[in-house]
Amino acid sequence: MGMTAYEIIKKKRDGRRLDAAEIEFLIASFMKGETSDYQIVAFLMAVYFRGLSGRETTLLTENIMNSGELFDLSSVPGIKVDKHSTGGVGDKVSLLVAPLVASCGVPVPMVSGRGLGHTGGTLDKLESIPGFRTRLTPDEFRGQLERIGVAMMGQTDRMAPADGRIYALRDVTATVDSMPLIAASIMSKKLAEGTDALVLDVKTGRGAFMQRRKDAADLARTMVRIGREMGKTMVALITSMEQPLGQAIGNSVEVEESIRALKGEGPPDLLEVTLALGAEMLMAGRKAKGIPQARAMLEGQLRNGQALEKFRQMVSAQGGDGRVTEDPGLLPRAGELVPIQAARSGFVERIDCLEVGLAAVDLGAGRTTAASPIDPAVGIILHHKVGERVKRGEVLATVLAGNQEKGNRAAVRIRNAYTIGPRRRRIQIILDRL
Amino acid sequence: MGMTAYEIIKKKRDGRRLDAAEIEFLIASFMKGETSDYQIVAFLMAVYFRGLSGRETTLLTENIMNSGELFDLSSVPGIKVDKHSTGGVGDKVSLLVAPLVASCGVPVPMVSGRGLGHTGGTLDKLESIPGFRTRLTPDEFRGQLERIGVAMMGQTDRMAPADGRIYALRDVTATVDSMPLIAASIMSKKLAEGTDALVLDVKTGRGAFMQRRKDAADLARTMVRIGREMGKTMVALITSMEQPLGQAIGNSVEVEESIRALKGEGPPDLLEVTLALGAEMLMAGRKAKGIPQARAMLEGQLRNGQALEKFRQMVSAQGGDGRVTEDPGLLPRAGELVPIQAARSGFVERIDCLEVGLAAVDLGAGRTTAASPIDPAVGIILHHKVGERVKRGEVLATVLAGNQEKGNRAAVRIRNAYTIGPRRRRIQIILDRL
Numbered sequence: 026m027g028m029t030a031y032e033i034i035k036k037k038r039d040g041r042r043l044d045a046a047e048i049e050f051l052i053a054s055f056m057k058g059e060t061s062d063y064q065i066v067a068f069l070m071a072v073y074f075r076g077l078s079g080r081e082t083t084l085l086t087e088n089i090m091n092s093g094e095l096f097d098l099s100s101v102p103g104i105k106v107d108k109h110s111t112g113g114v115g116d117k118v119s120l121l122v123a124p125l126v127a128s129c130g131v132p133v134p135m136v137s138g139r140g141l142g143h144t145g146g147t148l149d150k151l152e153s154i155p156g157f158r159t160r161l162t163p164d165e166f167r168g169q170l171e172r173i174g175v176a177m178m179g180q181t182d183r184m185a186p187a188d189g190r191i192y193a194l195r196d197v198t199a200t201v202d203s204m205p206l207i208a209a210s211i212m213s214k215k216l217a218e219g220t221d222a223l224v225l226d227v228k229t230g231r232g233a234f235m236q237r238r239k240d241a242a243d244l245a246r247t248m249v250r251i252g253r254e255m256g257k258t259m260v261a262l263i264t265s266m267e268q269p270l271g272q273a274i275g276n277s278v279e280v281e282e283s284i285r286a287l288k289g290e291g292p293p294d295l296l297e298v299t300l301a302l303g304a305e306m307l308m309a310g311r312k313a314k315g316i317p318q319a320r321a322m323l324e325g326q327l328r329n330g331q332a333l334e335k336f337r338q339m340v341s342a343q344g345g346d347g348r349v350t351e352d353p354g355l356l357p358r359a360g361e362l363v364p365i366q367a368a369r370s371g372f373v374e375r376i377d378c379l380e381v382g383l384a385a386v387d388l389g390a391g392r393t394t395a396a397s398p399i400d401p402a403v404g405i406i407l408h409h410k411v412g413e414r415v416k417r418g419e420v421l422a423t424v425l426a427g428n429q430e431k432g433n434r435a436a437v438r439i440r441n442a443y444t445i446g447p448r449r450r451r452i453q454i455i456l457d458r459l
Numbered sequence: 460m461g462m463t464a465y466e467i468i469k470k471k472r473d474g475r476r477l478d479a480a481e482i483e484f485l486i487a488s489f490m491k492g493e494t495s496d497y498q499i500v501a502f503l504m505a506v507y508f509r510g511l512s513g514r515e516t517t518l519l520t521e522n523i524m525n526s527g528e529l530f531d532l533s534s535v536p537g538i539k540v541d542k543h544s545t546g547g548v549g550d551k552v553s554l555l556v557a558p559l560v561a562s563c564g565v566p567v568p569m570v571s572g573r574g575l576g577h578t579g580g581t582l583d584k585l586e587s588i589p590g591f592r593t594r595l596t597p598d599e600f601r602g603q604l605e606r607i608g609v610a611m612m613g614q615t616d617r618m619a620p621a622d623g624r625i626y627a628l629r630d631v632t633a634t635v636d637s638m639p640l641i642a643a644s645i646m647s648k649k650l651a652e653g654t655d656a657l658v659l660d661v662k663t664g665r666g667a668f669m670q671r672r673k674d675a676a677d678l679a680r681t682m683v684r685i686g687r688e689m690g691k692t693m694v695a696l697i698t699s700m701e702q703p704l705g706q707a708i709g710n711s712v713e714v715e716e717s718i719r720a721l722k723g724e725g726p727p728d729l730l731e732v733t734l735a736l737g738a739e740m741l742m743a744g745r746k747a748k749g750i751p752q753a754r755a756m757l758e759g760q761l762r763n764g765q766a767l768e769k770f771r772q773m774v775s776a777q778g779g780d781g782r783v784t785e786d787p788g789l790l791p792r793a794g795e796l797v798p799i800q801a802a803r804s805g806f807v808e809r810i811d812c813l814e815v816g817l818a819a820v821d822l823g824a825g826r827t828t829a830a831s832p833i834d835p836a837v838g839i840i841l842h843h844k845v846g847e848r849v850k851r852g853e854v855l856a857t858v859l860a861g862n863q864e865k866g867n868r869a870a871v872r873i874r875n876a877y878t879i880g881p882r883r884r885r886i887q888i889i890l891d892r893l
Contacts, residue, residue, distance in 0.1 A: 035633035038507065066497040067632035070504035073472065198501035199469035 030060040030068075037071040045084050052088040052187055062194055069191070069200040077205035082247060083254040085205070089213035092187035096163050096219035098134055101170045104258075105132045106310045108302055109215050110226040111244070112144035113233055114382035115269035115407075118226065119147045119177070120283040121291070121299045122306065124335035127175035128326045131310030134170055135177045136184070136218040140391040140399070143232070143382030145279065148179045149391075153276040153356060153401030157345035173338045184217045204240070208247040212255075222258035222309035224302055225249065229456065232378025233266035238456065245459055260305045263457040264298055268376040268411050271295035275390040275404015277356035278425065284350055287333040294410070294454055300324070301455050357402035359425040363432035365440050367415045375444035376411060384438040388426055403427055405439060412451050464494040464502075471505040479518050486522040486621055496628055503625070503634040511639035516681060517688040519639070523647035526621035530597050530653035532568055535604045538692075539566045540744045542736055543649050544660040545678070546578035547667055548816035549703035552660065553581045553611070554717040555725075555733045556740065558769035561609035562760045565744030568604055569611045570618070570652040574825040574833065577666070577816030579713065582613045583825075587710040587790060587835030591779035607772045618651045638674070642681040646689075656692035656743035658736055659683070663890065666812025667700035672890065679893055694739045697891040698732055702810040702845050705729035709824045709838015711790040712859065718784055721767040728844070728888055734758070735889050791836035793859040797866040799874050801849045809878035810845055818872040822860055837861055839873060846885050 028050045036043060043051075051068065054060040077085065098105055106126065110116055123133045137159075140146035148159045161169070161178040169176040182189070188210050195201045215223060225248055228234070229241035245261035252259035271292045273282040286295055304319035313319035326332040333350055341347035349355045385391055389400035406423045409415050422439050426432030462484045470477060477485075485502065488494040511519065532539055540560065544550055557567045571593075574580035582593045595603070595612040603610040616623070622644050629635045649657060659682055662668070663675035679695035686693035705726045707716040720729055738753035747753035760766040767784055775781040783789045819825055823834035840857045843849050856873050860866030 031631055031633060038504070038633050061496075061631075063495075063497040063500040063628055064632055066500050067504050067634065070472070070501050070508075071633075074504075074508045194497055197465055197495075198498055199465060199472050199505075200501065 030054060030064040034064060034067045034071060037068060037075055040075045042078055043081055048081065048084040049088050052085070052092060056092050056187055065191065066194050066198050066200070069195055069198065069206065072206060073200050073203045079247070079250050082205040082209055083251045086209040086212045086216070086251050087255060089187045089191070089209060090185050090217050093185050093217065094163070094181070094183040095217050096134070096166065098167060098170065098219035101132050101167060103130070103132050104222060104310045105134050105220045106222040106224065106306045107133060107135050107215070107218065107220040108224045108226065108306060109211065111211070111228050111234055112141060113228045113266040113270060114144060114378050114385070115271050115274045115279065116145065116228070117150060117271065117273070117279040117283045118295070118299050118302060120150060120280065121286050122303045123175050123177060124287070124339055125299065125323055125326055125332040126303050126306045126310070127173070128331040128335040129307055129312050129322055130174070131307060131312055132170050133175045133306070134166065134218050134220050135175070136180055136215070137177055138180065143379055143386055143391065145274070145276070145385070145391060147177065149399055149401070150276045150279050151177060153280055154340055154345040154349055155355060157340060158343050161343070169342050173335070173342055175335060175339050176343070177339065180214055185213045188213050204243050204247055208244060208251060212248055212251045216252065216255060216257065220257070223252055224305045224309060225259070225261035226298070226302055227261055227263050228266040229263055230265050230267035230378065232269065232382055238263065242457065242459070249459060258309045260309060261459050262301055262305065262455060265452055265454045265456055266378055267452050268378050269381050269407060270298060272407045272410070273404060274381060274385045274407070275425065276399065276401040277358060278404035278406060280349070281353045281356055284333070284336070284353065287327065287336055289327045297454050359400070359402040359404070359427055361426040361429055361432045363424040363426060363436045364420045365422045365424065365436050367417055367419050367421050367445060368440070369445055370415065370417045371445040371447055372449045373409050373411050373413050373415060373443060374446040374448055374450050376407065377442040380438055380442040381405060384435045384442070387438070388424070388431055388435050400427055405435065412449055415445060464488060464498040468498060468501045468505060471502060471509055474509045476512055477515055482515065482518040483522050486519070486526060489624070490526050490621055499625065500628050500632050500634070503629060503632065503640065506640060507634050507637045513681070513684050516639040516643055517685045520643040520646045520650070520685050521689060523621045523625070523643060524619050524651050527619050527651065528597070528615070528617040529651050530568070530600065532601060532604065532653040535566050535601060537564070537566050538656060538744045539568050539654045540656040540658065540740045541567060541569050541649070541652065541654040542658045542660065542740060543645065545645070545662050545668055546575060547662045547700040547704060548578060548812050548819070549705050549708045549713065550579065550662070551584060551705065551707070551713040551717045552729070552733050552736060554584060554714065555720050556737045557609050557611060558721070558773055559733065559757055559760055559766040560737050560740045560744070561607070562765040562769040563741055563746055563756055564608070565740060565746055566604050567609045567740070568600065568652050568654050570614055570649070571611055572614065577813055577820055577825065579708070579710070579819070579825060581611065583833055583835070584710045584713050585611060587714055588774055588779040588783055589789060591774060592777050595777070603776050607769070607776055609769060609773050610777070611773065614648055619647045622647050638677050638681055642678060642685060646682055646685045650686065650689060650691065654691070657686055658739045658743060659693070659695035660732070660736055661695055661697050662700040663697055664699050664701035664812065666703065666816055672697065676891065676893070683893060692743045694743060695893050696735055696739065696889060699886055699888045699890055700812055701886050702812050703815050703841060704732060706841045706844070707838060708815060708819045708841070709859065710833065710835040711792060712838035712840060714783070715787045715790055718767070718770070718787065721761065721770055723761045726844070731888050793834070793836040793838070793861055795860040795863055795866045797858040797860060797870045798854045799856045799858065799870050801851055801853045801855050801879060802874070803879055804849065804851045805879040805881055806883045807843050807845050807847050807849060807877060808880040808882055808884050810841065811876040814872055814876040815839060818869045818876070821872070822858070822865055822869050834861055839869065846883055849879060
């Protein structure tokens with residue numbers, strides 16, 4: 026009896042569960058051109074309404090992953106551990122945590138993405154370092170992991186190509202907002218890189234894709250289950266994206282802040298998220314007996330310069346100028362600085378995270394379409410964050426722009442993004458672990 | 460602000476109502492190739508889950524109708540009245556009612572379809588008359604209506620082409636079973652023919668597409684509302700398709716039964732449905748003051764031979780051999796006759812209507828795919844219907860087949876389709892009117 030896409034669509038439309046053979050057929054026949062784009066879209070819209078069970082989600086992820094090249098890292102000794110964030114504003118944790126954890130002897134194979142919407146992307150940030158190459162071959166990636174224990178590259182066209190084709194269809198058919206489809210898309214790409222363990226940073230709040238905490242927890246649970254069913258060690262932290270992480274938003278400014286943080290001089294919220302995720306990575310890599318010990322190890326590597334040294338090794342290995350760790354002047358930096366002053370005294374009660382992210386995109390730090398170029402030199406520095414006391418006239422933030430007009434426009438948005446009032450609020454950053 | 464298919468899909472996905480401009484944009488941009496097949500499918504699947512309001516359904520119908528050529532029948536005097544059936548087994552009412560009503564002075568412009576699944580099609584039946592042409596130009600159609608008051612033709616490619624394209628997509632994406640989409644599809648084609656009034660025969664029961672009475676009533680209500688909102692006089696009868704209508708199932712055998720019925724010698728159930736629909740058509744055409752008067756007029760036209768004469772005029776006008784009304788031997792007739800005997804005595808309690816329809820398709824009377832040829836000469840004659848007393852060994856039915864093997868296979872199916880038992884059941888045929 027021949028299986029047909031029609032029967033599979035109808036089954037899902039009617040709320041019935043699909044088995045392994047049906048999901049395999051659907052993705053394989055799609056990649057062979059036997060199942061059409063419109064049939065896949067019918068399936069995706071049916072999934073939007075009917076959902077997928079945990080098992081179905083895992084099967085979908087596996088089949089999307091298997092549509093392309095899988096990295097074989099078995100030649101790299103040790104338990105390979107990666108971290109993935111669902112995306113935020115000022116989220117430069119990958120730049121810190123990858124070399125930091127690698128410096129403790131845990132190999133970190135990291136395949137990252139570019140900025141999307143109001144959020145920044147790790148690849149864009151790394152590429153603001155002169156010479157840095159994010160396009161590596163699988164052999165280069167593996168070789169670098171063997172030599173220095175850390176490598177960061179962009180996804181290739183040959184990894185999970187079904188995801189790219191499905192995502193392009195979801196993007197124009199209003200089928201993006203489906204938890205199992207989001208989870209399958211992230212995990213299929215991430216697990217193709219060959220890691221043994223994955224620590225997830227699922228962001229929630231105003232600047233995150235999952236603004237509601239419940240949605241973030243659902244997504245985290247779904248991804249953790251997928252990874253575990255595929256034999257991976259999985260941990261997820263739910264972290265706050267109510268205000269930007271750290272002080273810098275942009276590309277070269279975030280690299281600069283990361284380097285300072287690797288020297289132990291980073292803003293407290295950035296350090297907190299980095300240590301929390303890093304400790305989970307050390308535990309997953311079996312390098313520590315408990316979270317307190319793991320954190321102590323990480324803090325030691327920041328103090329003794331080993332984390333920074335690992336970062337420098339990685340930059341050099343990937344063609345970048347390693348001297349950037351000592352001379353931030355090597356990074357591009359926009360010439361037009363626009364300071365933003367506090368209109369009144371009080372506490373910073375809120376910084377609209379989404380608005381800051383959009384202002385950064387408008388400056389040129391992010392993309393409006395997948396093809397648009399970015400300007401690595403522009404950005405925003407937040408001198409004061411939520412909970413801090415400010416005086417009228419004090420500089421709250423500085424915009425680094427390519428020209429005065431863009432700088433002034435961003436400055437207005439940033440000023441309006443700040444709420445100053447009488448209450449001293451505190452934002453809890455690490456919200457949950459699963 | 461540019462409208463986008465994406466926003467329209469998302470709005471419907473979220474259960475919100477679309478306005479006239481949005482529905483117009485969607486269909487127009489689809490026909491221009493600016494909205495892709497997969498976006499239309501995303502919309503259709505969203506409609507499957509969210510439904511359409513009455514207003515949205517009418518707007519969709521109107522826009523699909525307006526995607527092609529509209530017949531202008533304003534030169535034909537009088538109120539033009541058509542009838543449409545949702546399809547059944549042995550349903551040859553169109554062949555009877557069109558000339559019958561036309562013979563009373565009501566112009567009947569009828570654009571019909573072909574057999575689909577287990578149901579027969581009016582065009583296939585007409586084409587079993589030697590020479591009969593169902594492909595007419597709009598001018599021929601209008602000219603014939605002006606001259607003799609009745610014309611029956613097939614849909615052209617230029618009528619509601621959006622419906623054909625949408626239906627082809629629905630057919631392979633499990634989006635056929637949606638009440639508003641079914642109603643819009645039927646009505647967009649039907650109203651392109653330029654009729655002023657439409658009497659619907661919505662079938663329900665084992666042999667109908669809407670097996671459940673509630674679904675048939677929903678479809679009838681939806682179609683009546685669409686027609687009325689588009690300014691047409693609309694009536695719908697819900698009629699039973701629990702057993703085949705009349706005694707003959709096939710093409711030439713149904714034409715032969717229709718001719719007998721036009722002479723007043725038809726089976727009672729066929730006559731009942733014909734008179735009920737015909738009376739509604741006369742009322743819609745303002746030729747009678749009430750249903751009893753209308754029925755009396757129709758019965759008179761059957762008795763005095765005027766209905767049969769109008770049928771003969773139509774057959775001749777469309778290239779067919781008009782002598783067929785007097786000499787059924789001119790019709791093709793399969794040579795292999797297989798009688799089916801009653802296995803025991805009792806009352807016919809049930810005749811599985813779907814099974815009879817499928818057996819007829821298997822004989823060659825209908826289509827398995829849109830492209831498959833049909834055999835006009837084959838068919839099934841049911842000598843006994845539900846409620847009739849039969850004796851063991853008596854002939855229940857006769858199969859007319861192209862060869863013995865096919866005849867025997869159909870005979871087994873027909874025998875099994877009959878249930879003979881102790882109870883005298885009666886099937887009510889006209890179930891509701893709206």
